[in-house]
Amino acid sequence: MSEAPHSNDKATMDDLLKENRLFEPSAEFKKNAVVNDEGIYASASANPQAYWVEHAKSLEWFKEWDQVLDWKPPFAKWFVGGKLNASYNCLDRHVKAGLGEKLAILWEGEPGDEQRLTYNDVYLAVNKFANGLKKLGVSKGDRVAIYMPMVPEAAYAMLACARIGAIHTVVFGGFSVDSLKGRILDADAKVLITADGGWRRGKIVPLKQTSDEAVDGCPCIEHMVVVRRTENEVSMQDGRDVWYHDLVADVADFCEPEPMDAEDVLFILYTSGTTGKPKGIIHTTGGYMTGAAATTKMVFDLKDDDVFWCTADVGWITGHSYIVYGPMANAATQVMYEGSPDYPERNRFWKIVEKYKVSKFYTAPTAIRAFMKWGTQWLEGSDLSSLKLLGSVGEPINPEAWMWYHEQIGKGRCPIVDTWWQTETGSIMISPLPALVATKPGSATRAMPGIDVRILTDEGKEIDKGGGYLAIKSPWPSMLRGIWGDEQRYRDTYWGRWPDTYFPGDGVKRDDDGYLWLLGRVDDVMLVAGHNISTMEVESALVDHQSVAESAVVGITDELKGQAIAAFVILKEGQNGDDAMTAALKQHVAEKIGAIARPKNIIFTAELPKTRSGKIMRRLLRDIAEGRALGDVTTLADPAVVQSLKDKYGDS
Ligand code: WTA
Numbered sequence: 001m002s003e004a005p006h007s008n009d010k011a012t013m014d015d016l017l018k019e020n021r022l023f024e025p026s027a028e029f030k031k032n033a034v035v036n037d038e039g040i041y042a043s044a045s046a047n048p049q050a051y052w053v054e055h056a057k058s059l060e061w062f063k064e065w066d067q068v069l070d071w072k073p074p075f076a077k078w079f080v081g082g083k084l085n086a087s088y089n090c091l092d093r094h095v096k097a098g099l100g101e102k103l104a105i106l107w108e109g110e111p112g113d114e115q116r117l118t119y120n121d122v123y124l125a126v127n128k129f130a131n132g133l134k135k136l137g138v139s140k141g142d143r144v145a146i147y148m149p150m151v152p153e154a155a156y157a158m159l160a161c162a163r164i165g166a167i168h169t170v171v172f173g174g175f176s177v178d179s180l181k182g183r184i185l186d187a188d189a190k191v192l193i194t195a196d197g198g199w200r201r202g203k204i205v206p207l208k209q210t211s212d213e214a215v216d217g218c219p220c221i222e223h224m225v226v227v228r229r230t231e232n233e234v235s236m237q238d239g240r241d242v243w244y245h246d247l248v249a250d251v252a253d254f255c256e257p258e259p260m261d262a263e264d265v266l267f268i269l270y271t272s273g274t275t276g277k278p279k280g281i282i283h284t285t286g287g288y289m290t291g292a293a294a295t296t297k298m299v300f301d302l303k304d305d306d307v308f309w310c311t312a313d314v315g316w317i318t319g320h321s322y323i324v325y326g327p328m329a330n331a332a333t334q335v336m337y338e339g340s341p342d343y344p345e346r347n348r349f350w351k352i353v354e355k356y357k358v359s360k361f362y363t364a365p366t367a368i369r370a371f372m373k374w375g376t377q378w379l380e381g382s383d384l385s386s387l388k389l390l391g392s393v394g395e396p397i398n399p400e401a402w403m404w405y406h407e408q409i410g411k412g413r414c415p416i417v418d419t420w421w422q423t424e425t426g427s428i429m430i431s432p433l434p435a436l437v438a439t440k441p442g443s444a445t446r447a448m449p450g451i452d453v454r455i456l457t458d459e460g461k462e463i464d465k466g467g468g469y470l471a472i473k474s475p476w477p478s479m480l481r482g483i484w485g486d487e488q489r490y491r492d493t494y495w496g497r498w499p500d501t502y503f504p505g506d507g508v509k510r511d512d513d514g515y516l517w518l519l520g521r522v523d524d525v526m527l528v529a530g531h532n533i534s535t536m537e538v539e540s541a542l543v544d545h546q547s548v549a550e551s552a553v554v555g556i557t558d559e560l561k562g563q564a565i566a567a568f569v570i571l572k573e574g575q576n577g578d579d580a581m582t583a584a585l586k587q588h589v590a591e592k593i594g595a596i597a598r599p600k601n602i603i604f605t606a607e608l609p610k611t612r613s614g615k616i617m618r619r620l621l622r623d624i625a626e627g628r629a630l631g632d633v634t635t636l637a638d639p640a641v642v643q644s645l646k647d648k649y650g651d652s
Contacts (some may be wrong), residue, residue, distance in 0.1 A: 010467050012467055013468060013532040018396075022401075031390075034435075040433070047276045052476075059289055061083060067079075073499075074648070075481070078286055084256060086260070087257055090328035091123040091328070100620040119331065122156065126162070130164050134255070140264075141164070141379070142191060145171060146158065146192075146314075148194060148198070149173050150336060151227065152300035153227045155324050163258065163540065173198055173313070180226075189218075190222050192214075192225070193244075194227070195226060199338055200340055225247055259283070266288055271422075279483045281484075288426050292320075292321040296329070297432050299417050300362070300391065300433070308334040308356045309335040309337075312393075318393055334354050353386065354382045359389070373550065375573055382488055391417045398543040418444040420518050422597075424504070425478065429472070430447050431445065440515055460497075460498040465509065466509055469506075469507060472502040474503075483646070506522065509534075537593060541597070542588070546572075547572055548569055548572065552568045554625055556622065565601075566600060570604075570608065608637070612635065624642065
């Protein structure tokens, strides 16, 4: 329990939860690590440009840059005048270096079919696909939308666009007709690449059908390329639609990679967060590739013989940076899996780890909490001894979920990298370097070398310790270059709060040892009797209770205290949500972090409303807890969850 620094102007956030467990990397891990010189932090901060130049040089450039950085806030240009091609860096370079026979993608479909693809295989497929796109009239600067299942062709499509300088915009295959249509229209895409369908929990997701409905309202689309995957009946429109296998049947095996300017756009990726019209986040070629490649190697301690597995979908930034561009720029061997973690059974991920001898595993807290809820019996019978390092991304990870990951999956042997970053940042910003930083459960530890992280109050005053707003003071190569078609929104959203400083929208605190703790989105912070309390800390206290698998807390209007805390709780299987449990959980939170954070209401539930990328939508929970009509639900993954919560909350 702590007496947190607190100010009455509510400029800072209360710092309630204390965590003192510390895990050092083993001597063995340190000795062989990619980065094991502590001096990297000091040298990067003394001369960030020199630090980034060093990383940029690990890529192959057709022409070197004339200027490292041109910074006219809020617009940065990196490696000005340099020329390179992302697809060349992910493929040609490795084939030329004699790595053509190295395995690039160990792909497994949900039904159990597999493909083992070498760099030569991927190189050939991408060259042909690029020539196919050219045949359809796609050229440099054109936008191509990609709406695909997790099949190798999704990666080929991205790299084929990059090869000819077309700008891809990948739309997650779980999005609806309207979401797809909105993104295609906003990007003014000329071609849509999709598939007949994808497999998810044993069922076909009808991607082509959704594409047909979306494209109906999109006059900009001239052609649709369709990959055959699930072999369901689809309608092909004459003159507009073409099968991928036909498109690449009679094209040349080589396509000259387009020399792209470092600042030419590589892709647009829409991010909706939990509210508002999606923003088309723009990433360019040189800086993005530098950030993605460098962080993959350093954070995951990537070695030649590693088998890397990032479980994200290519429809999210994590799939862009840590499936396609980062690992492939490093000639990594990686697993790509099409389907769901619980199909046909809840041990599918562990079967895959065993089968392919995965050594570096990167997933999201939402998945880890599901595994916790399902129980350790699903780990039995799978050999996880190949694992060497574990990663987490997407949300704050509660200390108890971290401990579970560490003990049950990592068997106490594997360093955990909790990586904080965003679609907008392009690559990992806050994370331990695994051989250099001892970890604390639930802390993302410290800023990466070369990343200038600060904690600010509302007025922009910097604080060393305690909680406040996360801010990034200096530009970095993989930062977003803007919002597609909306410069003003770019300025307002990210640069409007303090002068020349990037505002990511997250709360953070620094503890006495200098460790950083992400506190969640600042829009979610609760104000209870004058204290700013982070949702993250109360949730972590709840998950710390042995019966709780997951929780989400929100502030609800309270006459006395301004706001009171309502906690939605998912119990572990076999636990009972009765009055005794309610009392025990309230007591547990009060003991763990203080009476101020004792929840007023506890609502037991089987599911929580989440976005399709697995983030909890607290805004909807607030609506439910306050009995309001629901706001925008278009980003919700499963609308039934909200209805059942409303029904339930109405009764209680
Ligand atoms: C949250 C995902 C705490 C955060 C790469 C951020 C995290 C948003 C972490 C970006 C983490 C991501 N700890 N919070 N390790 N990683 N977040 O754009 O709120 O899908 O602003 O990018 O996720 O989500 P996005």
